[in-house]
């Protein structure tokens with residue numbers, strides 16, 4: 670009897686394709702890989718229940734420094750499409766393209782969406798550009814999986830209408846704040862700021878990645894005092910210790926701004942997505958503009 674059960678088990682494994690079922694559906698479903706969380710969120714919303722979307726960068730990791738493992742290469746090689754941002758966001762893309770193998774289609778989402786020579790890769794932070802990215806994702810997924818094209822289109826339209834509302838909320842919030850400036854830790858908000866006439870100044874280089882020396886600390890504090898900066902936008906991944914000390918010494922208020930490159934597992938479990946994070950960012954930007 671045991672032998673029969675075992676034989677059935679083996680057959681079931683063969684039929685379902687035992688290895689890596691989470692990585693590649695073998696029931697004809699579209700499989701899509703994305704290079705970091707913003708793209709994952711867009712592709713997952715478009716794909717809904719009919720596509721398997723895999724984010725390569727694990728929750729809580731910083732995508733700028735991430736490198737794919739051989740397991741990730743395998744996941745890419747089994748996917749129908751890999752969506753990536755371009756503009757230097759994925760330093761590993763050329764080596765994956767040349768060595769992953771498979772029939773994967775590589776789609777660079779920033780192609781045709783920014784001016785030549787653009788250097789800030791964080792283009793999804795402008796909701797208008799995010800809409801273009803969602804349109805591209807929808808078109809590529811529909812081309813690969815035409816039987817679900819109407820479904821993908823419907824999902825994309827729902828997300829795009831939320832993005833249009835978001836754009837309206839930002840445009841209204843800053844319409845009469847001409848020249849309003851923000852101080853950020855990581856220079857990631859060029860697209861967002863130029864869309865809504867906000868000036869971005871970055872402390873990058875002034876606030877180092879590691880704990881600053883007393884001389885560096887003095888430089889940061891002098892910079893904030895000399896420039897009459899009354900609030901600083903920080904990111905979760907930056908050392909809170911340094912910004913807390915700076916805030917205490919200068920009286921500057923600390924506000925969070927999220928570039929939506931990666932979410933922690935807790936954020937994912939709480940259902941955070943592009944729309945919810947961008948509204949939180951808007952609330953904090955409005956506080957700074959008061």
Ligand SMILES: [Zn+2]
Pocket residue numbers: 733791855857928930
């Ligand atoms: Zn970044």
